[in-house]
Structure formats: C-alpha cells, structure tokens
Amino acid sequence: MSDTTQTGPIDMGNSAANDTAEKKGPMLAADGTPLKRSLNRALRRQKLRALALIAPLLIFVLLTFIAPIADMLFRSVENDIVSNTLPTTTEALEGWDHTTGEPPSEAVFEDFYFDLFLASEAKEHTKLGTRLNYEKTGVSSMFRSTGRGLDDIGDDYLDALEETDERWGDGDFWYALMSGTGTSAPEVVEARRKALARMSGDSLSGDVGFAPSNSIATLLPTTVRAYSDFAVYTALVDGDVVAEEDPWESVYVGLISDLEEANVDGYTGPEADALKAAKAALPGIEQVSLKSFFQSEDKDWVDPSVWATIQTYSPKYTSGYFLNAIDMQLTPDGIEMRPENQQIYIMLFKRTLFMSMMIMGSCILLGYPVAWLLANLPSKSANLLMILVLLPFWTSLLVRTSAWKVMLQQQGVINDVLVWLGLVSDGDRLVMINNQFGTIVAMTHILLPFMILPLYSVMQTIPPTYLRAAKSLGATNWTAFWRVYFPQSVPGIGAGSILVFILSIGYYITPEIVGGTTGTFISNRIAYHISSSLNWGLGAALGAILLACVLILYWAYDRIVGIDNVKLG
Amino acid sequence: MKLTKTLLAGTALAMTAGVASAQDMANDMTIVSWGGAYQSSQLKAYVEPYLEMHPEVSVTWDESSNEAVAKLRAMNEAGNITWDLVDVVAADAIRLCDEGLAMEYDPDELLAEGDDGTSASDDFGDLIVSDCYIPQIVYSTTFGYRTDMVPEGVDAPSNICDVFDLEKYPGKRALEKRPINNMEWALLCDGVAKDEVYDVLATPEGQEQALAKLDTIKDDVIWWSAGADTPQLLADGEVFMGSTYNGRLYSVIEEQDQPVGMMWDAQVYDLDGWIIPEGLDEAHLARVKDFIMFATDTQRLADQAKYISYGPARASSAPLVPEEMKQHMPTDPANAENTFLYNYEFWADYRDDIDAKFQSWLAQ
C-alpha cells in the first residue's frame, strides 16, 4: 500500500469524528481544537497586544500616581520608628503601668541605655526624639543632649577597670575575652545585626567576624549584647576589623552590671584572670544606677509622662496622626480632644470646603455668561475671546496672584480708583486682600478657565435651534433659556464644578500669598508639615482625610446628579 | 608611525592622569542657596575666586534653600543625594543634623585657622550651634518703618515696644506668619526680662501671655511668609512698620531709596551657613571639603560683607569688613545696643507645640 491510499481513510475517519463531535461535544475549529479555546486564544492575543500598548501609561500612572498615594496613606499610620529604635525598651515597658505615677524600674532604664547607645552611634536617636516631640514637647532635646553624654558613665568605669588591669581598654583583649572558647553562640550577634538593620533601615549583610562563646554569653549576657552591638556596627557599618577596635563605652557599663551577678570563679576561658580581678575589685568601683544617670542628664527622664508617651507610641502602627489631624490626640489615658487653643484642623477643613464651594459658585456665575458668549459669538470674535480666557494659563501663577495683590491692597489700584471717585474716603480704604475675599477673588480668576472650557464645549454641542424651537412654542427668552438651554448645559456645569472644586481644595500657593490668616486652606498646613515641620505623618494624615473628603463628595455628587451627566465636551 | 605611537602614548598618559585626579576630587559641585542678592554675594566673594583657581570645576546652583530640609529628606529616602553643599539657616541645620541628613564635622580639621592664628573652633566660637553646621554670616530679623508715615510731633520708633503701641504709632504692621521672634518680642514688651523670656515661653501660661500681647495688635497686622513681602509692603505704603531680614531693609533703603528707616532695637540674631549632606561619595566630599576650607576663611567671609549687609561669622573677619558697610551690619556696636539671640534648642523643642497654638490663635 502506498502512503497516499493510507492517508485517505484516516482523514475521513478524522472528519467523521469531527462531525460527531460537532453534534455531541464542543464545537471544533478547523485544526481540531475546541472552538472556544481557539477563540479565547485569539482574544487573549488581542488583549495582550492592547495591554502592551497601554503598558507604558499603566506603569507611569502606577509609579507616579498610585504608588505615592499608597505610600502617603501608609505614612499616616506608620510608627515603627519607636519600636525599631528602642526594641528592648518598648518590650520592657509593657509591664509598666503609667498610672502609678512612678518612673519605670531600673531594668527598663538599663534596656533603654543600651538601646539608646546603639541608636546614638547609628545617629538614629535624634530622629526618634523629633518623632516623639510631636507628641510631647521637649523630648527632642532630651534625646539630643542625652545622646552626647552617654559615653561619660562608661568612661568612668573604664578608668576604674584599668586600675585592675591595663588591658581593659584594648580591642584585642576584649575580642579574646568575648570570643572565649568552646561552642560559640552566633545567634546573639545575628539578633543584634537584625536589630541594627531594622533601626537603620539598611540590610547590613556580611561577616561580622565575631561570635561569643556559649559560656561567656551565659556568664556576661549584657556585656555580650553590648559587645555584639559594637561588633556588628564596627564590622558592617564602619567596615573595620572588630578585634582591632576599642570597644564602646556601653560594653564597660554592661560588664559592671554583669559582674554584680556573675559567678566568675569557675570560668576558665581566655582572660579569665582579668575577669576575676575585676570581680574582686568591684566593691571598690563606684556604681551609678542608670536611672540616676539619666536623671542627671535631664530631669525629665524620671517624669512618668515621658515614658507614658513612649509606651503609647510603641506599637508599629498608630492612629495618632489621624487623631491629630482632627484636633484630637492619643494620650496614655486614651483618645482626647486637643486643648481648645490648639484646635485648628477641623476648622480649616470646614473653611477649605466652604471656600472651595464659594470659589466654585463664583466661577459658575462668572464663567457661564462667558462660555455662552464663546459658544454663540461668530468664530472670529469667539477666537479672540478664547485667547483672552486662555491668557491666564500662559502666565505664571505667582505673577497672577501677585498682580491681584497690587490690585486689591489698600494702597492698590481698586482702592485708589474708589477714593478718586469719592466712593470711599481715604481714611477707610477697603480691606480686600489678606482675607477670604482676596482668596476667593484671586482663586476664582485662576480657576475660571477650568469652568469656562468644559462649559463652552458642552454649550457648543447645544444647537441654537433648541432655543428657537422653544421661542416658536411660545416661551419668552428667559423661559427658553431656563427651561431648555440651561438644563442641557448642566453637564458642563457639573464637569466644571468638579474640576474647580477639586483643584481649589488642594490649592495652597494662592491662599498662602493672598489669604492672610482667614483665607488659608488646609493645604497650607499640609505644605507646612511636609516642607517645614517635617511631620510627614501628620501631613499624610491630613492629605488622606482631604482625599477621603473629595471621594465622599464625588460619591455624593454621583448619587445626586449622576456622574454620567458630567461632560467635558 | 613613531610619531603616532608617541602621541597615542601621551594621550593615554594624560588620560590616566586625568582619571587619577578625578578620582581624588569630583569636578562638579551642586551648591544650594537662596538665590537673589545673598546668592550673588556668595558668588562674588568666594565661588568665582575658587573657580578661577580651579578652572576644571563647574558649579551648579540650586535655589532651594527654602525647602532644603524636606528635599534632603526626600533625597535621602530615595537614596540619591544630588546636592554637595547646602546653605541653610541654623534651625534647619539642627534639624538636618538630628535627622542624620547632615554630616557631622570637626571644625579644626575642616575649616581654616583665622588669619590671626586662632583655631577655627575658637574663631567661630558659639556660632557653631550644631555639630553639622558651618556658619557663614550673622543676620538679624529687625524692623523697618516708613519715615514719612511717622505721626507729626512724635519721634521715630526706636523701641521694640513701639511695635505694640498703636496709639502712638497707628498703622499696619507686617509680622512673620510664625511664632518665632514674635512671641519673644511680645513677652519683652509685656514686662518679661530679657534673660527670662525663654523660661516664660516654655510654660503654657507664658505662651498665653505672649499671644494675649500679640492680640492687642492682631487686627493691624499683615502676616508675611516670604522675606520679600515686608520690603514690598513698606515700599507700597501698605504698612507703617514691619519685620524682615536686615539685608532686605538695607536694599530698600540704600538701593531703592525708599523713605524707610531701620529700627535695630531687640533685633534677633540668626545664622546662615553650610551643611554637607550625609552620604556623599568620596570624590564629591573631597571637593566640598576643599571648597569649604577656602570659602570660610577669614578673608572670604569678610569679602562677602562687601556685597551684603550681613556680619561675618568669624571673629577674625570683623576688622576686614569695609568701613562703609560696617554701619549696616547687625553686629555694629551702634546697632547692637539691645540684641536678642535666637534660642535654637528652645525652638527645636517647642516649635510644634507653640506653632499649633499660634496657628490656632491666628485663625480665630
């Protein structure tokens, strides 16, 4: 048999199978795959191609719009700086009750000392001070000044230790003592590496080149912790060899504290003799409690309210910023209203919404006739008018705002004209700037094109025959306008209003310049917190609330007017 | 053939040499400053001379000192520091230092000795208010007034409390829209002794007292937020008197010939200077250090005072300031009869708290 004769029946068999499948199973495409699958495949290819086309935009929007907003929202609740900088302290503070009116125990101060020592070496303590200063005035300088004095206590101990053995200040001596012999406990170093990495935000990978022996880690736990901090920082941040560097002062503080409890008699590791000598000399060394050390650095360290603040703000996430943003505060005793003389944000939110509405309203009043003219004038004059409308767009915002200053101030153009006309006496010139009026005027001027343009493009699509029809049906000019023309221009008003309202709600340059004290917006405070006070968390919370306000208003607008009724053209 | 080879070898040598020096010091430097007259005084006093000595270096200016703190923080978070040297006021320097955004330095290592041989740390003295701060000039915030608006038969204002005396000196005042300085002045004029001002201001009662004093003139105050506002308001006759930086008033009086007088009483000293951002690479750091050594020496700081009426931060520069500029310096004995030094530590702690109260008071 030849090949050709063989393929014949097989083909026929296939097509017969296809026929039966068509009747019973899924439809098949020409190549035998189910029709649905090949259709899906074809569609998927189309979808992928479409996706590839919009991918640059999608990525752009994600990177420049969605991601910053998400980041901002996250900042408004993020608070891990406290627990990252003072990990053991915040843990130890959990058992402390602020209502007793007593400062925390010596153990907490000891944990705090070692946390703060590492933080100050990593220059993280002042950041924490700044953060906590938002909640409790004065904490900032406590952290800054205490950070400078942390070495003193260790230096004193070193002097005393060196009297027993000269080598206590040497790096290689300490390295030998801490490394010990026998099985090592690298997990101690690893734990410190992680703590430092969390605090500084760097990944800190690499070999520390140090691991304490199990026996020394059990014998002198605090010392080993302090030395591990030193070792990790020296090796991974400074990039030096641990054995060659003299240890930090905190290590001596740890040693003195450990020697009190430790039984070193049975210890046989390297430099055991020096250790025993130090233990023997301990009663002769003047020991300072860490609580009194901190008290001497700043008396407020024994103020329970400072510790209560640290305790209240130790969780990784806080509602504190949001509470601040609505004139409340998170205190150790719960959520409270701020004192009346510090309340400002709710008032500013209300003012911002109210003024934005006013600006929107005056934009409608002024923009509507202009848009109507634009849509109904012959194209030659309409083009000229359009240029006049767009002209402000081509002028710097600052210039326009400053021009309003020149116009509206008391020695300004408008007042001069009024005085010249005799409408106003020279003595009581009108105050038209540095108040709400000035803000509304200047912002209406700046935002007017955003009202006119959508209105114009909507009005352009309303044929003049509607008005003629209405008149031919017996309507007066006003009725024809109000019953026929106006309802059809409402989508333009809607679009313009949304644009103007949302833009004005976020404006801050113009209110800053012409707003005085009564015409500033919430965005001025946001700008202040972002660029001046650096309280980004509060700025983010204010921004998030503003965003929520806009979304709620948008939703309400959609429910009442319907977003389908918004036309930009 | 031989010639080409020699040429090639020569070029290669030159190139390696170039690379070697480039590794030592970067040839580009981005300096952040305030723009305007102040920046041009810096340009003339030491940036141009430095560029003449080092023609291979190019300098880019960024006029962002106003928002330097926020921008540096953002750069730091993005892990990309593009500034090499940033001009900031002392309060900002302290915050940048606290945030770990500015580099700590050793004055005696980084800065030149005074030309009289005093060490840099002694020459600058207390003006090094932060471990990160390299002060350049002393400026002051003080008052200017319209000489033609002084009521007839009344002496020109000469006391800080004249600001609060609406009966004797009617008219609008321009004050900065922040608590700093205003609160101190208010307390001074409410009977608080000069050396107790910050102790009083640290208490809620003291803050209330200061705001109550400010309340007496609140209706007649135009609050400014940019240094150029007060000179403009004075020139337009919108205000009778207003606070601003003394250099701004100097240019209103001397350069624009406006009928404006200076009132130096209770002027508040403040500092302007450099910080070096933390995290510069070695080449840029080396260049910046080289520049700073030059730009803050005795002669250069004295030169700067030729172009702007701010006092040099080095004690040793003072004698070198030109005679005709001395009378405009805030540090001139005639002007410095009653001065006030801005307490940086205090404001670092109390700024957030008092600002909240101040803003809330303003908005009422």
Added chain:
Amino acid sequence: MASTSDSEAFVAFERVQKSYDGETLVVKDLNLSMPKGEFLTMLGPSGSGKTTCLMMLAGFETATHGEIMLDGTPINNIPPHKRGIGMVFQNYALFPHMTVGENLSFPLEVRKIGKSEREKKVMRALDMVQMGDFANRRPAQLSGGQQQRIALARALVFEPELVLMDEPLGALDKQLREHMQFEITRLAHELGITTVYVTHDQTEALTMSDRVAVFNDGRIQQLAPPDTLYEEPENSFVAQFIGENNTLEGTVKEISGKTCTVQLDGGELISARPINVTKPGDRTRVSIRPERVEMNKERLQEGAHLLKAEVMEFIYMGDIFRTRLRVAGRDDFIVKTRNAPDQVRLKRGETVEIGWLPEDCRALEA
C-alpha cells in the same frame, strides 16, 4: 391667485428684502401672499433665500426692508414667542432632557394652560400622530420617524393657525419620507392649518403642496400649483429645476401666435411655443420634457419637424426605458418611453428620428 396682498391674504410678504452683511441681498423684493388653509412650499437650491424667508416669518430674522403681515397685522416687531406660529425644525429640535409628554406640554405650560387641559391636549396631539404610547419616552429613545411625528405633534399641540416646516423630512430614509409626506398633508388638510413648507426636494414639493414658490437668487421665480409648474415653467430656471428637462439652444426665426420656429445652433428647425421670447432673432433655450419626446412618427402631427438622433445609451429601468441621445450636437438629450410591449429597445449607435408636439416644446429666454 393674486400675487399681491389683499384682504383675504392670511400671510403676506410685501416688498421684503433681507441682507445680512449690508452688501448683498439674500432676499430681493419678495412679494407673496397666501390664503388661509393653503399648503405652500418654498422650493429652491440652497442659498436661494427660502429658509431666510421662513425665519423672517417665524421671527428669528428681521426683514431689512418691507412688511410681513400675518392675518392682516404687520408682525415685524412682534417677538417670535408672541407670533403663535408652530414650527417644525430640520432636526426636530425635540428637547432631549424632557420626555415626549413634557416636550408636548411645554408650549401649553408657557401659555399657562391648566394641568388637566394640558394632559388632554397632549394626548390628543399624540394620538393624532399615532404616538399615544410614547408619552414617557425620551426623544433619544425614538427612531427618526417617531421623532418626526413628535416634532409635528409639538408644533400642532397649541393649535396654531400657521405652521412652518423647515425641511422636516430631510433626515429620513426614502420610504419613511414618502409616508410622512402623506401624513403631513393629511393632517394639514384635516386640521385646516395654513402651512409654509421649505424643502429643496422637488418631488416633495410637487406631491404635497397646493402651491409651490420656486426660489432662486433671492427671488420667487414662479409661484404656481405643482402641475402648472411642471407643465408650464415660466423660465429656464424653473424648467431646469423642476423635473427632468432637455434643453436645446437656438435663435427664434419667426413667431406666429402660439407657435414659433426656432433654428437650433446646428441649423435644424423646430417649432415651439413661445413663452418669453418676443421677436425673431432672440436667443432662446428650448425645453422639452423627456417623456414628451416622440420616436414614433405616427403619433406626430403632419409636417412636424423631425430631428436626427444617435443612440448613446439605453437604460432599462423597469417601468420605463431611458434613452440618452445625441441631438443637434448635444449628447445629453434624454428620452423616456413607457415599457410597452410594442416599444423597441434601441441599441447604442442606432440612428432614429425624434419629434414632439409644438405645444410640449417651450421656447424660453436664453
């Protein structure tokens, strides 16, 4: 019917002129009068001034000169909403934000008619156009024909005595248009409304109107009932504009009473009826309707002039044959013949002789 105003005239234009730019006249010295109940169509090419006339009548344009009278009163200074004229617009102009019912009740509301009365009138008007079930729809939910009916109902609901229609059927397809033509004329006659109808579609004009005013160049070229217009065009424009027409150019040889002899430019002689030629030697355009051309010599009068013609094209159109001939040097001469069993189907290149009755052939001005 009289072309100048008289006491019977319901609508009258008297020496009306209109200029938009002060340089050219869009309407030149227009005189027109129509009695009550008449259906008058203004027909003409675009730019001929017909719509301007309509707009002046509606009150949306003011006459530069002359008077427009409605029921004996000059209305030049009466604003459109007080004229009480119903109007149907080209694109219907139904208010998109109102339902059909609201659209219809709008003219009644502005006339302050009570609610129950209003509803009754609206329903009656809707029923009149067979759209009774659509009162709650929005215009956008209706088809073009339905919208047209609603527009008509809205123009009629407040019972105006005069209705103006500005190319109301322009947007409809052919079948619907024909149907609506019938509907509109039926309604107009049933209700006894005076109607002014503007169109550029001559079929529409001929089928619907009592009288047609043919506009060109700002003037009425001819105002006559449709049949007169077709059969007896008074000038070349009307002859050309209305229906299909063959034109031959020539010179008048002699005129005797109701016939004249014309020598065509090719030298051939034909006889025609003189319309606006006055003396021998006048240049003339001779116009013959394609269906009046005869190829069968037996049907022609004794001694009729015959012309030689060469067949250029023969088109089979079902009910008729359409033959394009070369006659007297022109090759756009059309002949229409009925598809009768004895009719010869000509072939391209064949030569035939054609002729016509002199009264079918009108000698017009050149």
